[in-house]
Amino acid sequence: EIVLTQSPGTLSLSPGERATLSCRASQSVSSSYLAWYQQKPGQAPRLLIYGASSRATGIPDRFSGSGSGTDFTLTISRLEPEDFAVYYCQQYGSSPTFGQGTKVEIK
Amino acid sequence: QLQLQESGPGLVKPSETLSLTCTVSGGSISSSSYYWGWIRQPPGKGLEWIGSIYYSGSTYYNPSLKSRVTISVDTSKNQFSLKLSSVTAADTAVYYCARQIELVPDIWGQGTMVTVSS
Numbered sequence: 001e002i003v004l005t006q007s008p009g010t011l012s013l014s015p016g017e018r019a020t021l022s023c024r025a026s027q028s029v030s031s032s033y034l035a036w037y038q039q040k041p042g043q044a045p046r047l048l049i050y051g052a053s054s055r056a057t058g059i060p061d062r063f064s065g066s067g068s069g070t071d072f073t074l075t076i077s078r079l080e081p082e083d084f085a086v087y088y089c090q091q092y093g094s095s096p097t098f099g100q101g102t103k104v105e106i107k
Numbered sequence: 108q109l110q111l112q113e114s115g116p117g118l119v120k121p122s123e124t125l126s127l128t129c130t131v132s133g134g135s136i137s138s139s140s141y142y143w144g145w146i147r148q149p150p151g152k153g154l155e156w157i158g159s160i161y162y163s164g165s166t167y168y169n170p171s172l173k174s175r176v177t178i179s180v181d182t183s184k185n186q187f188s189l190k191l192s193s194v195t196a197a198d199t200a201v202y203y204c205a206r207q208i209e210l211v212p213d214i215w216g217q218g219t220m221v222t223v224s225s
């Protein structure tokens with residue numbers, strides 16, 4: 001099983017700031033099969049990024065993904081008020097697994 | 108617009124079988140482009156993939172749950188279902204169904220809370 005470790009656990013930032021979230025895999029993720037999701041309280045997760053760097057339909061371009069192998073990053077270039085949420089990474093190269101999440105909170 | 112809706116009992120007794128159904132509307136479950144899957148989230152915790160099914164009936168399960176999980180599809184009703192046997196309190200969670208592209212859930216149901224308690 002590929003274990004995904006996300007850091008930091010919590011990120012305290014102000015609107016307009018840049019957010020950088022990390023996802024590290026215990027072994028290489030094949031073909032960059034890495035996705036990112038946003039989840040707000042009481043809601044289902046929303047797909048943001050797949051294939052490590054491709055934005056899902058309707059996702060603003062302030063969200064970007066990068067990385068390969070075992071190290072992946074989600075960047076939010078300028079935080080909007082609606083971006084404060086929990087973010088999860090997921091690998092789907094083998095039996096899918098999720099990271100434990102990073103909470104982006106208002107500073 | 109594709110929508111998914113979970114349904115089933117909100118309370119299940121320990122050692123019994125949890126059964127949920129996901130009804131797909133606004134599109135066909137028989138599309139060759141997608142898988143259909145279940146993901147769960149215990150209260151206050153992260154996400155766990157349970158398993159997925161292709162319209163043909165091919166299934167893929169989380170190895171840690173494989174011995175207890177059965178996912179099936181009914182194309183005539185545009186539904187797919189989850190059965191999880193021998194449940195314990197650790198199976199208490201919000202259960203989501205989702206459409207998947209290459210095992211990436213891109214459209215999710217709203218989720219249904221299932222509590223395991225006597």
